[in-house]
Amino acid sequence: MIYLDLSDREERERAAATFDRNIVVTAGAGTGKTTLLVDRLVHLLLRNPSPLDIKEIVALTFTNKAATEMKVRLRERLESYPNIRLDREPGSRAEKELFRELRSLMERYHLSKAEVDRRSREALHQLERSYIGTIHSFAASLLRLYPLEAGVDPQFAEDEGPRLERQFEESWQLYLDQELSLAGARKEDWKRVLRKIRLEEVRSLAFSLCSETIQLESLKTQSREDGTAKPVALWLKKNEERAAELIQRHPGKNYKIDEFAHAALAVIREFLARGELAAGVLQEERDLLAGSSPGRVKAWSEEDFEAARDLIRVAKNLCQVDGDLARLVTALLVPFAKGLRERFLQEGWISFDGLLVRARNLLRDHLHAREELKRQFQAILVDEFQDTDPLQYEILLYLAERTGRQAGYWRQVELTPGKIFVVGDPKQSIYAFRRADIEAYLEVVQEVIQAQGGLECRLTNNFRSHAGILNVVNGVFERLIHPVEGLQPPYVAIRPPESRTDTEPRETHSLPYRKVQIRRVESEAGPLDSDRARRLEAESLARWLSEEVLGRAEILNRNGEKVLAEPKDVAILLRKLTDVHQYLEPLRRRGVRYVVEGERHFYAAQEVIDAVNLLRVVENPSDRSALVGLLRSAVGGLEDTRIYELHRAGLLDCRAVRRVGNDRKRLLSPVKELYEALLELHEEARRLPVGQAVFRIFSRIPIKLLAAISFNGEQAVANLDKVRDQAELLAREGAGTLKEIIARLEGRVLEVKEESESALAEENVDAVRILSVHKAKGLEFPIVILAGCHALIEGRGDEPSAEYDWSTELAGLRLGEYLNLPAVYLGEKRRRREREEQKRVLYVAMTRAREHLTISCAKTERGAPTSFLAMLEECLGDLSACDSPGSLQAGDGTVEFLAVTENLAVPSRRRERKKEKKEPKDWTAYADLWKRRENDYQAAIQKPVFLTPTKLKKREIELSEGSEELRRQFSGSTDALLIGDLAHGFLQRWDFRDPTDTFHEKLRVFLASRLQHRPSDSRLKVASELEEIFGAFFSSAAYRELASVQILGREIPFLTPWNGQVMEGVIDLLYERDGQLYLADYKTDRIEKSDLEKSAEIYRHQIQIYSGAVQRALKREVAGFKLIFLRLGEALEVREGD
Template sequence: MSRPTGLNSHQQVQTLNPLTLPFSGSRLIEASAGTGKTYTISGLYLRLLLGDINGMGDSDNPLTCEQILVVTFTNAATEELRDRIRRRIQVAFKCFLGLSVDDPFVEALYQNTPEDQRPIALRRFDLALKSLDEAAIFTIHGFCQRILADLAFESSLLFESDFTLDDSEFLHHAVRDFWRETCYPLPDDLAEIIAKAFTDPDNLVKQLRPLLGASQATPLVPTAKFATLAQSLQQSLARFKLAWPRGRDGLLELLHSLPLNGTRFGKASDQYPKLAEMFDSLDNWLASGRGLPSPKALEALSLSQLKLNKGGVIPSTEEAPLMAHIEQLATLIAEIKPAFLYSAKLGISARFAKQKQQKNVLTPDDLLTSLEAALRANHQTLPRAVASRFPVALIDEFQDTDPLQFSIFSKIYQLDGSQHSKDTSTADKALGLLMIGDPKQAIYAFRGADIHTYIEARRATAEHYHLDTNYRSGANMVAGVNHLFSQHPNPFISDSIPFEAVNTPSAARHKVITEKIPTAASLRLRLLSETDNGLNKTLARQILAEDAAAEITRLLTDAANGECLTPKGPLVAKDIAILVRDRNEAAVMKTALNKRQIGAVFLSRDSVFNTLEAREMLLVLRSLADPKDERALRSALATALLGYSAEQIHAFNQDEEQRQQLLEQFFNLHQMWQKRGIMPALLSLANSTHLIERLLVTGNSSTEDGQDTQADNIDGERRLTDFRHLAELLQQKSTELDGISALLNWYEQQLIDNTGTDEQQLRLESEQNLVQIVTIHKSKGLEYPVCFIPFVSLARDNRRRPSPMLYHRTNAQGGQELVWDIEGTDEGWEQAKQETLAEDLRLLYVSLTRPVYLCYLSVANHSRQLKNGLKSQLHETAIGYLLGIDDDNCDFSRLCQAVQHLTQDLDAINFTLVPEHIDLSSLPSSQDEAQVLSAKTVTRHYLTPWRVGSYSGLVKNTSQGKAKPGADDEALGSLELSGAALDLATPNLLGLVASDPQTAEQDPLALSRFNFERGANAGSFMHLVLELIDFTKAEIDLAQHLPKAMLQYAIAPEWQAVLQAWYLDLLHAPLTLPPSETVPSDASASPLCLAKLAPRDTLVEMEFYLPLSALKDTELNTLLLHYGYQSNLKFDELEGMLKGFIDLTFEYQGKFYIADYKSNHLGDSFQAYHQGALQQAIAEHSYDLQYILYSLALHRYLALRLPDYDYDMHIGGCYYLFLRGMSAKQPGFGVYYDKPPKALIFALDALFKRSQLTPKAAGAIA
């Protein structure tokens, strides 16, 4: 089926069949709300993977994920698309495996694929799943960034440019540079004009911000150069100062002879008193010699603006030369502001670009302009290079594009009429560009999106398709929306955006809400009448909010009684969404809900910098930045964030002790900011002021009957979320900026710019079962079971004309161009209001297409009392436009008549009146709110998947990665801290240590190895030093490495001499056993010590992985016990690898040894480290298991490396070196030695390999 479009009669729109759509050339797909746009995109993606380019089921040109370009406009949409495409490929993979799937499109795709091609298709889907992380699914800026990075040479750009989302710092400097260079040299009279118009650089940049990026707006009329105009104004002022004294009296006489208008000049009988005031003001100006003459006087006395009564004749230039000069002067003064603004745009833009170029930094707008310029400059090569890389592109949300973005894709995919486009080579014919969007949902003009670009693309594209079935909403909901927008012949104002009613599938009939009083209406209008004195916006908004809250209360109350049911069960609070335009409407709605004990959460695209918390945070930051500034401190204390009352602040001023304590507290926070960052300082301040408790405490306020409300609690969650969000943004930015002042400047700039990047958008403050208050912009793309749209009938305030203005006009080629109307002309104002109304209609469409079952649409006859009577504002709103209200003479009866006409032929829509007395009943308390929740206990036995284990994991029954050397030396229970660690400890830890009498009374002069710090920190430090030094050159290496290691592990400097002597002593301690023990057979007359080991004979921190196959704790325990090692291990079955690091492996006299360092504290003398004590420590910590595993690792290693390897001949054994007890002067202490039996190592080797060897069999091998 096809239909003509509203553009050209020859253009036909076809209903899209995703199975047969050809991909070659450019095609436009219009996807109305709820018609399965993402489902369609993912289906087309499957076809491209199979190579079905022409829609005939062929597979001649399969594309990979890297070749299919999918572009959308937000990071969230990109991730959603990637996830949806992944899941769709998984479904297709299952289908082509022969499994049943619930996806008609995939089933049809399977049937369309020839049987002999299905195995190939299966492999392609498998490959796509494995490579989807590399898929070319980008935001528009991500796509540009990738092309500029990968094709930097072809695009003639610098390599390795940095990218930033935040260009505010560059703009901050650019606008101030311009202001300083341009405004400072101006004479006083000109400076006065600029100061009155813009105040300061920040106000100037507010007016220019939309024009400083990729905007292609052109001035409505050519503007004179500011410098030239300023010079002309100076000359005109100088001439006027000479002419006024000479011509003043003559002019006054001339004016008195004319019938002057009484409103402007006063009564003639009173000698025109207002005229006298004008002349006096000009006399005073001339006498003062400063500033500018009164603009009001200049305008009134200009020839073209002179107002006379009926019958009066305006004098000629010859008759009133002074008035002609006044008119010229008034014109020049009026033109100064537009000229300065245009000059500022050019000057700031140039400085803005230059600063970024000097830093080799690109912002999102730069990515677009750079790629478009590169495509234009290299039109023969770059477009072809991009197109060959991405033969087919799918552009999602195309209605949100802008001229620059469309230009980029036009150049790549041959839509711009360039020579490249006219090339008819075979390769170019294979290119495909699919533009998917819905012009009815183009609502992001404030972000640069341009609906007129979509319309131009529509004109340039011959093949049009549309999706005609709504799968989101119920049948009556769709019928109601269809009927509302079909009432008007041109529902979106532009002929280029037609409305086509959509169909619904048979299942949509079951998408209904069952209520106590059944009704077929899914679209329910609520009408509010004006009073005799009109209905102002504030009052109307409050009444509509109360009415919506009362209806929500009724729905939820009925649901609790089982009388309001969705197909999925009783309606709950989170099923309900209230769609608003901004945070002001949200606040009114939230207040009305809070009165009725209904919790709500606000979701918005607003920036967190547009909140009260952000403004208060600035005061807090200023006080922390300069704690000596008591005025800044008092301002911070007065914020709701810090929560000090006026009485408390006054008390600080009166009580010197309290004042000093407060100043000291903020000074300490200032130092914390400098040393540790802004976020720790803010969190510490929040803790000391009990911020969390104050914001989240329930029952801070009560209703009139004394019941606690949720209002403070809910708003507290919102405010706490904003506080934490701001703290995170500050901490993140502090890593990029240098110093407190730079961070403070950046923060102030964010409050001014308030552009709202993705990371600055307000976060969700709660995930409880709450009513959702959502801005219409935020709701786009989402769906809700029930929606309330209470405020769309309240007109925007159009009484104040903005200047400058942005709107569109028809250019010489018949297209639309964006115009920058600096002066704010009448024609421009009317066009701007028309474009605003058109966008409001699109916002209304987005709102009405969110609900699944039910929608409440409130309509108030918002009116104002003017001089000529009561005037309705309903005609300025989208709903008024659709109802046919086209003027300001609408009363409530006319509104009711229009609504009756709308609803008379369709049961899907009804209307009721807002009652005069709205029900104020609260929602009954729900018992589940007080339900005690607990985590579910896991009862099933689960198998641990393949993993990497460790010695620590076996001993402690935990799965760990690499632990720092020395981390297992000593339990935390025996932790002691040296003086250095005390310096960096937290206050709580300081208290613990200070309470230890042994530590508190220790003589700081008696530093020794026995009272050195204990625990993991000490162990890691000791290991590090031994790893770094050459044992044979210890004295030299210690001088170099010891201070660095001490600094890294926060060891106080006074320990250096003790540590140096300790290391030198233990390195020369003999690695032999006491005389009462058996000495290893290979021990020589000259005892072995670490100092004898050269680097070539050692291997430090040897890493190993031992493969395991279903190792059980019982098996390992049995084996170790058989060979005399105590073992009571308990760990989950381990399938995978056992990982470890051996402190030291060394070769000595042909044998290979293992050494492990231990910093354990066993006593305060060398004798405390005798063999019995060492054996006890070995047993307590299961160190024997550790060195047995190390021995197995060394055994396997040597078996691979030595051709004649023999365990008895080559394995020397294991030394466990307790460093505190080792001394050359006290040999034998602190050194533990063992060599695991060969049979044990072989049996363990077999166990790990799952060879079914018993300990007896292993013994036989030995």
């Protein structure tokens, strides 16, 4: 791409075409990083000297969707080059840009147009065999290339989690039976453990240890070592110094916080001296710290109070360190986790974590494999580098190592100059919960890549948002994001391209909705608690959208045209989807259609609960609780009072329909039909496979129809289909009978197991999108509403688990209320990382908007100290002092402030309708419309959906006054059709490079199986005729031509639109000669050589259809179409338009 009118043009060009240094691209939000990645790929393929084959390049992205987008864009770029005519002036703006780009590439690398075309086509041919994909798919490829070295089954299957969970459940029960039995060798150890922590907490820790990201050997070594690990000792020393400084500033013990600070210092010093807190030591300090933390006092500044609170938290956690317990639990659980991992691998499964761990181990430990792969892959491109797992960094560094070097540790790797090209934005590193590590990113970029001469290129031109939004974003984050070593990089501003103003309206007041707005909702009754404030905000947003935005607000579309906002233009972003349901009900009441993307409460969806209840009743008619749930649902449609009457009459059992007396038939009448259907299904389901049983149940009971007419109809139906799919999947995995599978589904519903709803193709759905900020990353929307900004940001819970830190190589264990010492250190490290990460989450949210950004919040009784609103007030000032309506300055940007007063009265479901005077309707136009529709329908059903060139030609001959010769030639006998089919089948398998005198034996073998049921005289006749046909063809010039070309495909089926129908056919041969594309069709017609020219007219439609289909599919011109008459050994070339 040619980067005109961009302030960062030189940076982009340097990134795309620098090959002697490794490149780190820092690409801000909306700066076109995918385009740059494609540019880099094009330069690698076309550069001189040393162009790369596309199979020598590894290009990795974060998601399958991103990988597909990159591949599609690369394909489009490579397909466009051969289609450019340099002798013609380009027309459209896109053509001019492509023309300039091609000229630039040819001049830079001294290439001819023919050479560019050749390399482009060659790359296109190999594109589907390239390594453009996700890191997990690439890791799987490496393991399959070297299964013996990696210690895996070459046909292993990848597990996203469910299979490991199931194996853990089975293995854990067996393990406990052995360990806790009277004969158990470690009964006493288990007793000591279970006196302190619950068995369920041990189970959670055991499951965490089964993840291959936990280095079990390191954990065992760590548990045996005496003393404190160096990173932890340094951290304790820093905490001691901070505590001493605080006490020096506040030397007395006048307040509770003073006492706590002294106690915290004593505990920290004890750990520094001895690495533990022995029983009875500092008991008074421990008792004090076990109490509630002190509140704020005026004598302490806010900064000192926050520092003291952090130190007190550290000291409290240190008091819970139990090294002996951690060592004991490690000894008990590590053998179990190790055994489970080995069994899982032996059964042919590898977890997603395991793919990365084993690929890293393969490259680190097997030097010959690493050396071969280094030579195979000459360039490595990585997108979203800031979201990359530290294990992935190791894989990439080992692959980028200089040939001949064999470092044993990633920090010692000596990189090949120009081999690594990474694109990322540390300001958008928000996936710490997926083990993305900003500290590891900064360490790899700064201390490895840049330290070895790597070049940083910064993309700062944003193509997404207008200047009004970008100025506010810069104004906020230049004050909010400050460099913190290992946790936060410096802020790099993003700007609109200098040419953007040419495409935007000059009168900004003509589009008043293109702005950034803070919208604070206040209650008429005064400040509210957090939960009621959220409900009030949700009601206000729904009213605002329905009355002021949708169909009323003017924005610009992608073409710069004024349009009115539609539901699909709006996205509501939430920091997390935990409370999303409070925002949905007000939208539903006001008829605002929405879709929730990324919600993981699939098993809490009402239609899923109803479906599981239905399955339970069918499987067990005596399941009263499931039956009550079904009767209360849309399937039963009964009110609670009617259900109670059935209970009183003893009719809460579908089997009652077969034994009820006349006196109770009236009570049973509302459910009689449902009860009978349930009993019929009970009998049928027992005889059917699980998948068919669930399909039959959902077909017989109208649960999908009822879901379809619900508010979330499409999503509800998709969820029911997913229930059926999950049942089938469990059955295939050997989960057991229908009863066992339903029990497992029921368990998931009861524990509200996290699972995403069934995905819809939502891009074209006209609905407001509701999604988390994390889900929105990489996306853009015309209108963005960042909701719930007043809500407290809570860190991750301290559930029992094991965690491994890549940078320090420490493993932390959480055992109920107890920890090991590294867990305290890692917990504080994670807390500091999360605090900085939330600033980046806000950045990602604010940079999703293209036209309008609303920051929505509600006024609460007590402002949350950690919230998006608190971050904004840190930059903009206290909003409570701002007039409404008013404005706030954020750097060069302006934020409009609006306070809205609402009440919590639930609006009526009945919508007010304006009284209008009724006028008589003229239905003539409607009657005519329906008549036309009926005529069109009748015409459509008379026309077959599918058509072939042969049928088309026959129809034309029948409708014309064609000669008898044409009719006879096109009708063909049964034997003639058989000869044609056999000739095509034989040539499909024939290698044109084989000696021609071998065709007799190969033809005999070919015909043996295909003519075995025909009479012997018929077999001889057919064989003789085919011998004659191929004898003529194989000695002809037409055959010799085919032997010298590159065959691209044989017997290629296709479907293509044709005048309102679907044309289907099969292309006999597709080949390339001198860089041009040709089609060929074999003909076994009996024809004279003098009649060859006439045949072109007979097959005119076929030539036109086949050529058009290839051009549409491959986006390449067809140079010619060959009609190969096998009996004559002649080929007639026809070009489209002849």
